[in-house]
Amino acid sequence: xxxxxxxxxxxxxxxxxxxxxxxxxxxxxxxxxxxxxxxxxxxxxxxxxxxxxxxxxxxxxxxxxxxxxxxxxxxxxxxxxxxxxxxxxxxxxxxxxxxxxxxxxxxxxxxxxxxxxxxxxxxxxxxxxxxxxxxxxxxxxxxxxxxxxxxxxxxxxxxxxxxxxxxxxxxxxxxxxxxxxxxxxxxxxxxxxxxxxxxxxxxxxxxxxxxxxxxxxxxxxxxxxxxxxxx
Amino acid sequence: xxxxxxxxxxxxxxxxxxxxxxxxxxxxxxxxxxxxxxxxxxxxxxxxxxxxxxxxxxxxxxxxxxxxxxxxxxxxxxxxxxxxxxxxxxxxxxxxxxxxxxxxxxxxxxxxxxxxxxxxxxxxxxxxxxxxxxxxxxxxxxxxxxxxxxxxxxxxxxxxxxxxxxxxxxxxxxxxxxxxxxxxxxxxxxxxxxxxxxxxxxxxxxxxxxxxxxxxxxxxxxxxxxxxxxx
Numbered sequence: 440x441x442x443x444x445x446x447x448x449x450x451x452x453x454x455x456x457x458x459x460x461x462x463x464x465x466x467x468x469x470x471x472x473x474x475x476x477x478x479x480x481x482x483x484x485x486x487x488x489x490x491x492x493x494x495x496x497x498x499x500x501x502x503x504x505x506x507x508x509x510x511x512x513x514x515x516x517x518x519x520x521x522x523x524x525x526x527x528x529x530x531x532x533x534x535x536x537x538x539x540x541x542x543x544x545x546x547x548x549x550x551x552x553x554x555x556x557x558x559x560x561x562x563x564x565x566x567x568x569x570x571x572x573x574x575x576x577x578x579x580x581x582x583x584x585x586x587x588x589x590x591x592x593x594x595x596x597x598x599x600x601x602x603x604x605x606x607x608x609x610x611x612x613x614x615x616x617x618x619x620x621x622x623x624x625x626x627x628x629x630x631x632x633x634x635x636x637x638x639x640x641x642x643x644x645x646x647x648x649x650x651x652x653x654x655x656x657x658x659x660x661x662x663x664x665x666x667x668x669x670x
Numbered sequence: 671x672x673x674x675x676x677x678x679x680x681x682x683x684x685x686x687x688x689x690x691x692x693x694x695x696x697x698x699x700x701x702x703x704x705x706x707x708x709x710x711x712x713x714x715x716x717x718x719x720x721x722x723x724x725x726x727x728x729x730x731x732x733x734x735x736x737x738x739x740x741x742x743x744x745x746x747x748x749x750x751x752x753x754x755x756x757x758x759x760x761x762x763x764x765x766x767x768x769x770x771x772x773x774x775x776x777x778x779x780x781x782x783x784x785x786x787x788x789x790x791x792x793x794x795x796x797x798x799x800x801x802x803x804x805x806x807x808x809x810x811x812x813x814x815x816x817x818x819x820x821x822x823x824x825x826x827x828x829x830x831x832x833x834x835x836x837x838x839x840x841x842x843x844x845x846x847x848x849x850x851x852x853x854x855x856x857x858x859x860x861x862x863x864x865x866x867x868x869x870x871x872x873x874x875x876x877x878x879x880x881x882x883x884x885x886x887x888x889x890x891x892x893x894x895x896x897x898x899x900x901x
Contacts (some may be wrong), residue, residue, distance in 0.1 A: 596740055
């Protein structure tokens with residue numbers, strides 16, 4: 440009788456966690472580190488990855504798994520930079536799923552050319568809610584928050600800002616044209632995820648992008664066992 | 671045996687449609703028209719409503735139902751303008767639901783003071799995927815796309831751009847500072863929803879906001895029977 444009180448949602452997340460661990464084991468065996476990159480739509484995930492790949496990743500071989508409801512616009516942009524890109528569309532779900540889950544990533548596993556890369560960046564579907572709820576087998580999670588979205592976003596989407604070990608603040612080239620207080624944004628961020636690492640960048644001008652590239656390279660060089668930051 | 675092929679997702683949407691019709695009947699009885707307002711996080715839904723309410727709605731009495739994962743930041747902002755605002759939080763769902771559905775709106779029905787308003791604006795959770803899948807009993811759906819999100823959004827989130835009868839293009843004051851082609855955005859919009867009404871606004875400067883107010887007033891004055899645009 441106790442079982443009848445367990446919510447379906449919990450079961451969904453349990454099943455997801457099981458598959459995420461399997462994905463993680465496969466990535467580990469291949470020696471590939473994985474970053475789950477999340478943001479609202481239009482925050483600049485693809486633009487930032489483009490800039491990082493153009494500037495170079497110090498010999499780290501990068502692959503991309505591109506999550507979208509439909510189409511392959513971002514995958515096409517990134518393929519032009521001569522990195523292996525796999526497109527994963529979520530529209531077989533009803534109307535399109537708003538996030539990637541571990542099983543979707545699993546279904547793409549055989550396409551990922553893991554023996555040719557050191558680091559897989561999974562560009563999640565643009566959404567500040569559900570992607571934070573589903574681990575996919577990643578080593579690290581980063582999210583991008585653009586200054587055009589407003590100072591209040593950490594307070595409105597706390598799970599997303601808490602789920603990450605890095606918050607990239609993008610579009611800082613627009614700060615002079617916005618009513619946006621960076622100080623207040625960082626205060627709000629500190630309220631929901633005290634001490635979380637953050638960096639200020641502009642994918643458009645390139646400012647600060649080297650710091651994000653450095654963070655990605657550091658993840659790529661993490662070992663596969665015993666790190667406190669890995670779950 | 672045929673029934674076993676029906677997906678759970680379909681059942682979810684069927685149940686939602688049933689409750690949405692019940693909501694709609696209640697709104698109709700009260701003589702209240704309802705707009706479901708959707709966008710990505712930070713596109714400016716609340717800022718646009720603030721500006722519309724400050725500028726005035728020609729005697730139309732407006733109420734707001736404010737959908738958020740957590741907190742009441744937007745509801746507090748709008749309450750300051752002396753309109754009835756009801757907060758509806760989705761975080762009882764696992765990690766927070768990423769959209770409003772008909773049953774959530776139904777649960778707030780008794781709080782809405784329908785006898786004091788002519789138009790209810792439902793500010794949905796910021797998300798370009800799932801809100802488009804769930805009708806809540808509205809008369810009309812509008813979405814806001816800010817120019818900082820990029821030209822490609824209609825192609826990447828086609829259901830959202832198709833589900834609306836109005837697309838409000840916000841933050842046009844930032845156009846001089848962006849690599850954004852309005853022409854290309856409108857071409858992309860036309861590809862997924864040919865002929866859909868759109869308007870260019872800046873909630874920050876007030877430019878074009880009168881047109882959005884006019885559209886809201888027109889919805890408020892729609893009759894309750896026989897309109898082709900009502901579902």
